Structure formats: C-alpha cells, structure tokens
C-alpha cells in the first residue's frame with residue numbers, strides 16, 4: 001500500500017489530519033505531509049475515511 005498526495009490540489013484544511021493524525025500532518029506552509037506512506041493495518045479505516053473526505057480529492061491509496 002502507498003498513500004500519495006497531489007500537492008497541486010491540497011489546500012491544507014487538515015481534514016485528513018483530524019481523521020488520521022498518526023498518518024497525516026501539515027507542514028508549516030499548509031501542505032499535507034504523509035507520515036506513514038505504507039500505513040499499518042489498524043490505520044487503514046481512518047486512512048480510507050480521510051481519502052474519502054478530503055474536500056479536494058488530493059489523496060489516493062495504491063496497492
């Protein structure tokens with residue numbers, strides 16, 4: 001699994017950080033930072049929710 005972020009789309013609203021704070025963070029310039037690109041099993045529900053709810057559709061999960 002690999003989480004990818006499209007930085008041209010991310011607007012730094014931190015929805016993903018709120019849903020999965022162990023996996024996502026924000027940089028000082030308000031861009032998503034992926035802390036665990038290959039997240040552990042127990043984080044996957046949160047990760048999928050964050051991907052679904054990102055208002056800019058900036059996140060994706062690849063097998």
Ligand code: SF4
Nearest residue numbers: 010011013014016054
């Ligand atoms: S929810 Fe989407 S737009 Fe918001 S910080 Fe995360 S990746 Fe960026």
